[in-house]
Amino acid sequence: MPVLHSIIHKIDKKPDGTPAILHFGNAELIGSQARDDLMSQFNESYNAKTSKAWGFFHAESGAFPLSGWLSKYLAGPDDFMTFSNNAVEHLTRLMEESNLSVGGNALFCHYQQGLTEYLTIALLQETEAVTMTEELHLMTVKRLDLDHIRLAARINVSEWQNNPQSRQYISYLKGKQGRRLNEYFRDFIGAQEGLDGPGETRTLLKAFSDFVESEDLGEDAAREKTGTLVSYALSQAKLGEPITLDELSEVLDDDQPLAFAEFVQGKDYGLSASIPPDRKTLNKFRRFTGRAEGLSISFEQHLLGSRIEFDEAGGTLTLRGLPTQLTEQLKRAAA
Template sequence: MPIRHAVMHFIDKKPDGSPAALHLASSDLPVTGAVENLVYDVNSAYNSKAGKVWGFFHGESGAYPLSGWLAKVVSGEMNFIDFTRIAAEHLCKLMEESNLAVGGHVLFALQSNGPTDYLTVAVLQQVEAVAVASDLTVATSRQLDVGSIHMGARINLSEWKNNPASRQYISFIKGKSGKKISAYFQDFVGCQQGIDGAGETRTLLKAFSDFVESEDLPTDAAREKAQTLADYATAQIKLGEPVTLQELSELLDEDRPRHFADFIRNADYGLSPEIPADKRTLKQYRRFTGRAEGMSISFEAHLLGERVEFDQASASLTIKNLPTQLVDQLKRSAAA
């Protein structure tokens, strides 16, 4: 996505209760190849993060001022650099109030994808890296650890502006270390959860299983459609875009492009037209796997209940239509 503005500030904060020091940039970063690569890498790392939460702004207030400042940027009343400076000051204050908070380089990137504008905010840490110079000498250097983003958010500015009733125009990373560490960043964005991405994804997968059963599809056709769904959802996750039910329906059946979407609507699953697919939930859906004591089992999820039966009481599986190669091996073993 083309970069309209990119600004980076630095908050020097240790998790020991000491005061934070804020170092503000005076201007936008020039859009060089290095900056383009940085923003691209941040977007890729952000999109790949599992467990993101989707939501919308709290009402503007003294506790949640970001949306008010951002509205002035969207309307042209405030320059982007001024917005990032006042936002970084607010984030610095929230970090000081959280003893566990760790500072870092705060990147603000405003990008456009066609008619849609996005604002990405990410807190980046530095790590030591070893570099080899042209004369083969080795030295250590400090580099941004783009692949390990633990604090980040993305705001679909166009969705926020054009569809204020939406409850999913903001996504943010839900910290792994617990709410106490990540709560201050959520407060900084001023976001409340609106859409449960994991829950919506589970409902979509349940709807798809019901759809396959209602259509009485052959195993190969069911497997192909399941792969189409998984591939499309995975691609949307990588792009940072939601799964669109109508688009998915078209991919599942080109001859009847509304068939799956109509099935979902008529069955009243309560799904939104656009679903922020959850990476972790989708990964669990694709295969069931397990390994213990010399035994390894793996099968595609849609086979459960068809070729694979699970008895919960005895914790046992019954597998029908075993692979020919495995059957031959078992026959040879039995005859030995």
């Protein structure tokens, strides 16, 4: 993960209402193992966050100037220092206007992963840690708290430049720290929500369930494909990358790599070609299976409580929305 440019500025903001004090970084962070470890640990922590939104830039304006400064930096008139200075000044002004007592260390990092360029912006807090000196004495030191990131965003610069119609080249955290805090940082980035990650993931899983049903797969084959889907989607979430329908289709079936993609495209699901994976939704997508005395039952966990109800006391399942093929067989048998 080559780091192209990076810098940290510090914003001192006390809870007593006194004005924030901005300390500009004197220079970009020099290339070092510490800097590379910082970004590696940051990305790992950021990717693990489950509460994210995905969106795109508002049109550049006085209220949302970041995209304009970023364009000038990428095009060459401004350097990275100028861009980050303008941005952190704007961040500090918004912090004051919002009357929020949340300062911190403002990290700006432009890096490359594979062929894709990203810009990360985050407000990191400090925490204390205990270390041991060479003389075996304990010492308390301050460190950047990468375990509890609350305000951060990542811009897929390559996607933004090459596909300006995209509505998901920005991801940003939507934590539980409060609506005003979330909105202030989102407005600083100039982002608007473009895709509903949990909703898109649920729709994808619904499409997959319909696909499995249409293929009339056996229990083992259905369970295997479900595991493949979940494994692929969670690995993409861990990498901070979207699920792409074409790639997922290939992963699901080597012999018919277009089968699932063509099934989705032929139905009115309204899915995007790439989908931001939602971990919480994916973790609920498991398959229950059982076989006994000529009875075989298999269904996805997310159907429990909607199309399928379980009566624990009576030991019964109530099914709604039976597959058409099964319904027709039952009608013929009853005739």
